[in-house]
Amino acid sequence: xxxxxxxxxxxxxxxxxxxxxxxxxxxxxxxxxxxxxxxxxxxxxxxxxxxxxxxxxxxxxxxxxxxxxxxxxxxxxxxxxxxxxxxxxxxxxxxxxxxxxxxxxxxxxxxxxxxxxxxxxxxxxxxxxxxxxxxxxxxxxxxxxxxxxxxxxxxxxxxxxxxxxxxxxxxxxxxxxxxxxxxxxxxxxxxxxxxxxxxxxxxxxxxxxxxxxxxxxxxxxxxxxxxxxxxxxxxxxxxxxxxxxxxxxxxxxxxxxxxxxxxxxxxxxxxxxxxxxxxxxxxx
Numbered sequence: 026x027x028x029x030x031x032x033x034x035x036x037x038x039x040x041x042x043x044x045x046x047x048x049x050x051x052x053x054x055x056x057x058x059x060x061x062x063x064x065x066x067x068x069x070x071x072x073x074x075x076x077x078x079x080x081x082x083x084x085x086x087x088x089x090x091x092x093x094x095x096x097x098x099x100x101x102x103x104x105x106x107x108x109x110x111x112x113x114x115x116x117x118x119x120x121x122x123x124x125x126x127x128x129x130x131x132x133x134x135x136x137x138x139x140x141x142x143x144x145x146x147x148x149x150x151x152x153x154x155x156x157x158x159x160x161x162x163x164x165x166x167x168x169x170x171x172x173x174x175x176x177x178x179x180x181x182x183x184x185x186x187x188x189x190x191x192x193x194x195x196x197x198x199x200x201x202x203x204x205x206x207x208x209x210x211x212x213x214x215x216x217x218x219x220x221x222x223x224x225x226x227x228x229x230x231x232x233x234x235x236x237x238x239x240x241x242x243x244x245x246x247x248x249x250x251x252x253x254x255x256x257x258x259x260x261x262x263x264x265x266x267x268x269x270x271x272x273x274x275x276x277x278x279x280x281x282x283x284x285x286x287x288x289x290x291x292x293x294x295x296x297x298x299x300x301x302x303x304x305x306x307x308x309x
Contacts, residue, residue: 184222260295
């Protein structure tokens, strides 16, 4: 079986699982995304250990991150109050105190990377619950985030492949150099043409989503699409920076033909917090 076919089939299966879990109900959604949170943290911690950056307590990190997701789920669904976050806060204190009792070459480095995993992965995944609940469970917003991310990737790829290499430019503003490539040092294949093309596709998708859903205003959905597009692209580049620093191509082997779990959710890790902030400001 060719790599293209494997990549296509696994990509279709991935989309089907994400969409299906969101539409089937809050129990299915909670279980799947708690598992995804665990996979992301485990992969992140393995990368740190494999490249000698830090020996993070993987068990504590993963359990803490999954619990944070569940705590947000319980609070957002109305099943529990703020007290649900108490065990998570205690787990963070444990990370700090454990350096006093366990032999660690650099306790501060361990703290930094442990908290980095919680901030970079656990918190964004937990914030998905803020989008999923509006008094009752509704998958409209979480589903929109992922659809807009997929449309952005597809649009950027199509426009980049067809027009990205044909449109070249270079100019400078305030001693800053700009070329047709978005971030050549991190992702040589990404171009401004591709990014703009992705944004156009997302805007069209936002209009279609508004038409189908029939909730909110068109301006709201266009704004959400733009936020997801911009921060999703940055999320991709942030993970590319991580991989470039570690000298690796893929973060793991989570999905055949697509790399690791971080490779599949890198855009979402920045898009979800940005979308949450946007929606909270819109409803304030």
